[in-house]
Amino acid sequence: MAAARIYLDAGGSAPLSARTRDALSAGFADGWADPGRLHAESRRARALLEGAADAIAEAIGVRMEDVHFTASPHEAFNRVIAGIFSARRGRERIVVSAIERDALVHAAAHASSDRLSTVPVSAAGHIGLDDLAEAMRVPDVALLAVQHANQEIGTVQDLAAVSALAQRAAVPLIVDATASIGHVDPPAHWDALVAHPGDWGGPAGLGVVALRPQLRWLPAWPEGDPWAPGNVSVPLALAAAVALQERLENLHTVSRHMSDLVRRLREQLALVAGIDVVGDPDMRLPHVLTFSCLYADGEALVAELDRRGFAVGSGSACATGTLEPSRVLAAIGALTHGNVRIALPPAATHAEVERFLAAVVDVVGDLRTRSGAPRLG
Amino acid sequence: MIDARGLICPLPIIELARTAADAARGDTVTVECTDLAARYDVPAWARLTGNEFVGESETDGGAIALTVRLR
Known part of the structure; x- marks a missing residue:
């Protein structure tokens, strides 16, 4: 008899638990309607979507209205970075650590027309705080992006120290928490945060953004939902919230x-x-x-x-x-x-x-x- | 000088290790590469095998030459 497969590649795409698959089915049974219309079916879908956002917000430690779904973590990086960059008119540079995700770096390079400052990391993967302080001394920094934890090597950053440098320069800090939420306690120090349900055992095809209420950003597109134009899938959002709750329980x-x-x-x-x-x-x-x-x-x-x-x-x-x-x-x-x-x-x-x-x-x-x-x- | 142009990872490092195995302590060995990973892997090889990475330079034709000293 062939031995069972051993899946050790769960980063960004973890197997779905039975409870998550049930939630996905329930979402398709009860949340199939467009959540933006005026009738009972729509209200039911909207209630499920808001319930999902509320549960995820609580897990991150913010209010429901500060959480937004996107079609993927890539889309979340694009919209967060473009939105904050637009609101910081006159400041042209984006500072990133040398081990940020490709998707984040590409979004930052695109928004800033390649005006990126890349801060080196130590052999263990920690961002160099002296180098970061130096990079933040330039007057035209629009935003800083530093991950909570690295998806390849696992190193967790000292975000309290990173955030102190960002605050001293009055520069917003974007934290990529796509590898950490659902595995460790959420980070406390950020102005905008990106999370990835696929990484915590939710379904593929969803990203999550959390914003501090005082953070200024501008929508990158003139109409519709600025985070998920054409709406987010209610069943996916519901299953993502259930998967996260299951992870947090133990x-x-x-x-x-x-x-x-x-x-x-x-x-x-x-x-x-x-x-x-x-x-x-x-x-x-x-x-x-x-x-x-x-x-x-x-x-x-x-x-x-x-x-x-x-x-x-x-x-x-x-x-x-x-x-x-x-x-x-x-x-x-x-x-x-x-x-x-x-x-x-x-x-x-x-x-x-x-x-x-x-x-x-x-x-x-x-x-x-x-x-x-x-x-x- | 090892000509590892056109070889991709991990072949330039294997060629370097084979040459190093036959060389004496204190010798320097240079490997000329076009593979982008070699720029990171030659210093890492030196660290893992207890040798010393000396440095890199560009060569004619856009390749890079990476030099180690054997310990």
């Missing part, structure tokens, strides 16, 4: 379990010659881990692990179908080839982690032998 239990598994993986992988385990060992997301294997081809590594039943991601150039490797790995000085990126789903077990460890050692050994590379250690 957030700390799951988070401790994830931390145990990731600590075991980090410790064991670090013992293997030529494996580079990256990211901050302590200030990190509980469920995310990245490592790189010297002399192994990232694409072959992902394919061979897949053949053996393990789904993992990779930031190696060959595995992403691009010429450039992951900007995150490059920015922290990690080995970019032979990269494996995992994000554990809450259901991951100790037994699965042990099987994965054995498979990695075996596959990396095979690939190295075939590559003709000299023996290590």
